[in-house]
Amino acid sequence: MRLSIIGGGGFRVPLVYRALLTTAGRDASARCSEVTLYDTAPGRARVIASVLAAQAAGVPDAPAVRIAESLDDAVRGADFVFCAVRVGGTAGRVRDERVPLAEGVLGQETVGAGGVLYGLRTIPVARRIAARVRALAPDAWLINFTNPAGMVTEAMAAELGHRVIGICDSPVGLVRRAARAAGADPAEVSFGYVGLNHLGWLQSLTHRGTDLLPGLLADDAALASFEEGRLFGAAWLRALGILPNEYLHYYYFGRETLAAAREAAETRGEFLDRQQRAFFAAAEREPERAPELWERTRREREETYGAEGRAATGGWQRDSCDLEGGGYERVALDLMRAIAGDRRARLILNVRNAGAVPALPDDAIVETVCDVDAHGAHPVPGLSPGLPELGLMLQVKAVERATIEAAVTGSRSAALRALALHPLVDSPAVAARIIDAAAVPGR
Numbered sequence: 001m002r003l004s005i006i007g008g009g010g011f012r013v014p015l016v017y018r019a020l021l022t023t024a025g026r027d028a029s030a031r032c033s034e035v036t037l038y039d040t041a042p043g044r045a046r047v048i049a050s051v052l053a054a055q056a057a058g059v060p061d062a063p064a065v066r067i068a069e070s071l072d073d074a075v076r077g078a079d080f081v082f083c084a085v086r087v088g089g090t091a092g093r094v095r096d097e098r099v100p101l102a103e104g105v106l107g108q109e110t111v112g113a114g115g116v117l118y119g120l121r122t123i124p125v126a127r128r129i130a131a132r133v134r135a136l137a138p139d140a141w142l143i144n145f146t147n148p149a150g151m152v153t154e155a156m157a158a159e160l161g162h163r164v165i166g167i168c169d170s171p172v173g174l175v176r177r178a179a180r181a182a183g184a185d186p187a188e189v190s191f192g193y194v195g196l197n198h199l200g201w202l203q204s205l206t207h208r209g210t211d212l213l214p215g216l217l218a219d220d221a222a223l224a225s226f227e228e229g230r231l232f233g234a235a236w237l238r239a240l241g242i243l244p245n246e247y248l249h250y251y252y253f254g255r256e257t258l259a260a261a262r263e264a265a266e267t268r269g270e271f272l273d274r275q276q277r278a279f280f281a282a283a284e285r286e287p288e289r290a291p292e293l294w295e296r297t298r299r300e301r302e303e304t305y306g307a308e309g310r311a312a313t314g315g316w317q318r319d320s321c322d323l324e325g326g327g328y329e330r331v332a333l334d335l336m337r338a339i340a341g342d343r344r345a346r347l348i349l350n351v352r353n354a355g356a357v358p359a360l361p362d363d364a365i366v367e368t369v370c371d372v373d374a375h376g377a378h379p380v381p382g383l384s385p386g387l388p389e390l391g392l393m394l395q396v397k398a399v400e401r402a403t404i405e406a407a408v409t410g411s412r413s414a415a416l417r418a419l420a421l422h423p424l425v426d427s428p429a430v431a432a433r434i435i436d437a438a439a440v441p442g443r
Helices: 013-020 042-056 071-075 089-102 112-136 149-163 170-181 213-217 227-232 234-240 246-252 254-263 268-285 287-303 307-312 328-341 387-409 412-421 428-437
Strands: 002-006 034-038 064-067 080-083 141-144 164-166 190-196 199-207 345-352 365-373 376-379
Touching: 002 013, 002 071, 013 034, 013 042, 013 287, 013 328, 034 042, 034 071, 042 064, 042 268, 042 287, 071 112, 080 112, 080 328, 089 112, 089 254, 089 268, 089 428, 112 141, 112 149, 112 387, 112 412, 112 428, 141 149, 141 328, 149 164, 149 345, 149 365, 149 376, 149 387, 170 190, 170 199, 170 213, 170 227, 170 246, 170 345, 190 345, 190 387, 199 213, 199 246, 199 365, 199 387, 213 234, 227 234, 227 246, 246 254, 268 287, 328 345, 328 365, 345 376, 387 412, 412 428
Parallel strands: 002 034, 002 080, 034 064, 080 141, 141 164
Antiparallel strands: 164 345, 190 199, 190 365, 345 365, 365 376
């Protein structure tokens, strides 16, 4: 099996390769023989390749690693293509954050105005990648890591249909933490989950025929033992009756999170821009230290993840068990094994709705529980979202579709609609100023 990673100079790539070196990743039915890296910044790809070489040292039959010279070279003949690009780099993310903040609204990579700006810049590139996959590797499966994952996956599906699947580590992290807080082994629970990417809710958590969620929601000490419980607070979680994805904090506690963001010395994007520039510069100067530098940088990145939300809720540190990775790469590996080996797996994925949420179009990308086999990912029938959750989903899906329209057609009106309709912007005047300040192309 051949895996190509578009955005192969990305910081998360060693996590994926490390997963491929595990016992599960070396399963004969889905063994990866070659990993191809492609990045528009070849120097970054070379640094990451040196980290992978260190990881593979002493591992028999580790997947070979090569660096492709072009997108077509990377894609041609692949069985799986991971798309993990950051159009505009970390400097683009900084602009996506700072322009909205200057207008008094949230700037964040995937949520609110920042997410719309990132989508406008990313979707045209993602569509071109999908088109080359369709032309050069029509039997390949494209697994999308690129944010904003929901709208980017939906844009790619116009080219690839069901053969593009979006993944995110937030839902699996929520399930894992909630199960541990409820006293159950995460590997032994089943779950109900529905929403959009970064806008989803855990509806049930079942262990040996018993739904653990009501008991968890009633237990103050258990809720205080994991991230989402501390982030949202026991009173609000009991009022909701379900567990929200961590990104719902931007919606439910918008004022507090915005205040924390405006008071912070730097945005998340500014931190990552500074950190990653330092890492790649040091790794290029001292390539023999690249693996050590990568691990140190990765650890710091995990420790500071979600800092705005933690600051808005009193300040607290992430649990040590959430700092080791095991999110994106674990979902990706399980997904590849299920498809390549025709081994049924149940995962939370971003796929076409196909009736899972009756109020949404069948071709809309939703994030929900899926059964995966050799034919792809299939949404599992589950509970419909409640009215408050559905209301948010419908509004944000309208924003996503307007963003895709604007990115594909260059329509300023669609871009204005995407920004102004977002519940965290809610002003056409502010939306228009953000469009102008961000120099969004359009007509």
